[in-house]
Amino acid sequence: MDCIALDGQLYGWEDTDMRILCNLGHGTHGAVEKVHHRPSNAVMALKRIPLTVNKTEQKKLVIDLDTAMKSGKCSHIVQYYGAVIGEGVVWLCMEVMDTSLAHLCDIVYKETKSSIPENVLGKIAISVVKGLHYLNSTMKIPHRDVKPSNILVNRKGEVKICDFGVSGHLVDSVQKTRESGCKPYMAPERINPESDVLNNEYSICSDIWSFGITMVELATGTFPYEKWVSPIQQLQQVVDGDPPRLPPDKFSKDIEDFVAKMLTKKVEQRATCVDLLEHPFVKKYEEEDVDMAGYFSTVMEKQCDLNENVQGH
Incomplete structure (x- = not known):
């Protein structure tokens, strides 16, 4: 090729x-x-x-x-x-995109001290779930590495997933997660607590869990698991701890339920892409007009302003 x-x-x-x-x-x-x-x-x-x-x-x-x-x-x-x-x-x-959701989060929560509006989160969710559904139903492959840095945006307001499959073969292992100290976006079924190795099969269900973790991080600006000295302890939290949830009384019931249905530890009870596309949270923002281009452009311009201020001093 x-x-x-x-x-x-x-x-x-x-x-x-x-x-x-x-x-x-x-x-x-x-x-x-x-x-x-x-x-x-x-x-x-x-x-x-x-x-x-x-x-x-x-x-x-x-x-x-x-x-x-x-x-x-x-x-x-x-x-x-x-x-x-x-x-x-x-x-x-x-294709060139302007930035990742990981970087966007840093600008919004750490530098401007604000938060991502729920209607923007709704449009992000629609794009990502549709992208994952396409990979699963049409391409017959899982993503394997869903996280904010692998979801890209541009000033046109587009949201697109990247690094599926290709990077998965190169980095999809618990061992490399330990070595790099990465945040554990992996689903509990991907971590075998007894043999400490990955299970043999990977499905879209695991991608949905990873997107649930991603949504919590986007909504709150904070990774939902405690930071431990040892990556092994971080992975253990995923297996043994309660699944993360959005903090109560800060978000709509629709988004709370949407996230909860993705972060269900039993695979057979976890929502599918089809379930998520029919969820009231997704249905609401499919119908609502949200100026995603304006929002992304404004956030990125704030980054430029902040950089100029730092250089000026």
Whole structure:
């Protein structure tokens, strides 16, 4: 798959075709840069993921990359243009988005000391659940790594999920969660408390739990589990502790119930994507007109203002 598909045309991969414009960020899985692709004159995001898997896993990765290319029909999933597997690295070319919900949360809660309005949370929920439903029902794959940093937004008001499948094969393990000290977004059924290893199967049910944790974090600005010195203790909280809930009397009953139905520890009782799309919380905000473009643009402009003030001092 050493090529890029843009506007129905295929372009061969050459390092010299890419002109780096700026850094977009550096996440758990690798660095992301905004680049100009000279042959097509397109601007895109280029993500570099370190490759540490064997040849069998590389074959799975190629299948995932092919799946990613076919996911562009869904407006709630970041569009992928192509990928190259090189020596020790995977290069992903994808649609440029402005920021992640993780960064948006930091701006809103830590820097502006405000909160994300419930109607914005409603529109975010609709996009993410529809994206997960598309992956599950049409692409027949789970996401494996749902969290705020893997949900991207732009100034047009669009919300799109990214890093499904591809990064999942590279990072989907309890061991790597321990090593990196990541917050545990994994569902309890993904953590085996006796053998301390991942269960063999992964389903959309686990993605829904992860999105429930994400929604609590977006709504409150705080990760719902206590921070422990040991990542093992963090994982143990997921298995043994009560499932997180939104704080009472601060939100509508609809969003409280929506989150509770995702954060049900028994898999067979947890809501499905179809259940969530029929939930009153989703139905309400499907009908309500919310200026998502205005909200995202305003938050990002506040970040720019804050940066200018810091530099001025």
